[in-house]
Amino acid sequence: MNAMKLLIKGARILDPSQNLDLEGDLLIEDGLIRTIDRKIPAEAATEVVSARGLWLVPGLIDMHVHLREPGEEWKEDIESGTRAAAAGGFTAVACMPNTKPPNDSPEVTRYILDRAREVALTRVYPVACISKGQKGENLAPFGELKEAGAVAVSDDGRPVADSGLMRMALEYARSFDLPVISHTEDPGLSAGGQINEGMVAARLGLKGIPAEAEAVAIFREVALAGLVGYPIHIAHVSTALGVEIIRRAKESGLPVTAETAPHYFTLTEEAVLEYNTNAKVNPPLRTAKDREAIRQALAEGVIDAIATDHAPHGPLEKKVEFPAAAFGLIGLETAVPLTLNLVREGLLSPLRMVELLATSPARILKVPGGTLKPGSPADITLIDPEETWVVTEENLHSRSKNSPFLGWEMKGRTVMTMVEGRIVWRS
Amino acid sequence: MAVEFPHRHLLEIGPLSEEDIWTILKTAHNLKEVLKRPIPKVPTLRGKVVANLFFEPSTRTKLSFERAAKVLSAEVMNFSARGSSLEKGENLLDTVKNVEAMGPDLFVIRHPASGAPHFVARHVRAGVINAGDGFHEHPTQALLDLLTVWEKKGTLKGLKVAIIGDIRHSRVAHSDILAFRKMGAEVYVSGPGTLLPPEREALGAKVCLRLEEAVEGADVVMALRVQKERHGRPLFPNFHEYARYFGLNRRVLSLAAEGAILMHPGPINWGIELAPELEDFPGQVILDQVENGVAVRMALLLLLLKASET
CATH class of the missing domain: 3.40.50.1370 (Aspartate/ornithine carbamoyltransferase)
Structure with a gap:
């Protein structure tokens, strides 16, 4: 589609897949990355973009978002959600199956992909259900779902309560080489819970969700992954105890990967004070000690990826009394500056940041991307790490505005997002 | 004014x-x-x-x-x-x-x-x-409890206040703990383990596993209503067992300080949190409340x- 040759000049090029961190130029031809070099002559290109002071990285991949289509388009749809993704620097998103109807059949998977072809600004990777209707009873048809285009399975938002069914899911997913993603929550321990169990819950008179609700479930998943001998991916890790279990599982060689979200390494349960429904999320925001453990786990490699768990909700779900409010917050457009904070703190190297947001998600989901190797599709993000901006409802592109970061000053912003050499976002 | x-x-x-x-x-x-x-x-x-x-x-x-x-x-x-x-x-x-x-x-x-x-x-x-x-x-309940205790005891500072029952789910207990402590009283709470807050969440009240420990020497003993309507699955096996181990009666109240008062925010489940014999207990101030x-x-x-x- 793209006979042109686009040259990006003078960027800091970061690619963990090649252990590359150099000041230089990158040439795109026919939607593919052609060359990277310290200097590529401008004559080689039909168009030149100056990227001085910018980071050029493989297009970011958010392996955990909710696009709400089909069924809840007043919150978000594939067009608005992928616009928010592109504005946030993501060239691909994996959308969770808790739509209405849930993505438990090849028809729904195909619907999502058809819509994505029509309106999406980024790549869309559907994640299908583990169980039919997310009911936790019978397996969804993994083979047909994969054939229709699903890249992984998860009952995200509705944990698989029955350990026997989870074992079967791992065994059956193995037949189709489908990654299995687990929302780890012991429903008996979390029942009725609103926020983290602890001092803030006690002060606000809200039923708590103990850290152990996550830890017990993570332990079950790593044990089952060992039993079956097939990998499990743990979604949105929020607790120090959960990190500790994953660390030990990895040390003993169990096949487990894990992600966390920017709100877990940025905020604590204190964000809920004043009954702020935009900070109501599941798993809940935890304590300062948990947040510190998550940060260390990102630095040390215990946690493999950062995903946003972008979960749009409108005023109908959020402008209500706290216990009636829905769980979830939006995150696509604030992930880059919040992760850059960890780089500025010296906790992550720039390469590690790109690994967490691009290379690892691609590897875990077994999808293309996360690399700038010549010959790869030109999925590319340009980031200005220094630009400051304030999060307001007006400057968010998501249809929903349920961010706990409204009013925050952010440092770092996506300047350009490209998918297969096409510019899908430019600030 | x-x-x-x-x-x-x-x-x-x-x-x-x-x-x-x-x-x-x-x-x-x-x-x-x-x-x-x-x-x-x-x-x-x-x-x-x-x-x-x-x-x-x-x-x-x-x-x-x-x-x-x-x-x-x-x-x-x-x-x-x-x-x-x-x-x-x-x-x-x-x-x-x-x-x-x-x-x-x-x-x-x-x-x-x-x-x-x-x-x-x-x-x-x-x-x-x-x-x-x-x-x-339930802040107005705590304030009327303070008024009642102040009028009966002439002070709030230094009193020992025991609150008995469903501390974990009670908005009355929550406000009373904060209010009595703010006014310089000491607050002890007791009840079945499933209805007690974890220590870190007791908001400064002392958590007593044994009812007697909370009531002993107390100037004020407050029973809370067993909230039958607020729980999903029952948090204690049956009312009979509750009354026997966590209900107030004359024997337990005999451990309290001389002239102790007995309070209850109502409505009362007689025979569960309060033994019927307490209806004419001399220090009972439920209607004053x-x-x-x-x-x-x-x-x-x-x-x-x-x-x-x-």
């Missing part, structure tokens, strides 16, 4: 200073004289409108607020969830906005959701009094509505 009261709302105990609480208690104490007059009515709040919004059942609190408003000559608008448009699916904010359009000066709100009065306070111009929200707080409830709510209406004028 020119008193300083720097609050527009009463949502929880936390923001009140010790001095604010004394202002409320002394104002309430003085207003009790009005209630004893042959014609107990004064024109102080004539023209003011109080909206009572009760989204869950109440006898004492609702009647008490209504009575308090009427003694002070305020108009009262009453709303009950039952029979309202809530049953047609109207949400809380719309309900409140519609009532606000009818011009009340103050909202009194009881709601099953913790934080509902805070939510309303953010979206209306009028003041808001929390008349009980979920598991969170109800009477003081009217006085405390008069004081709050006065203080909040006068504060909003200036």
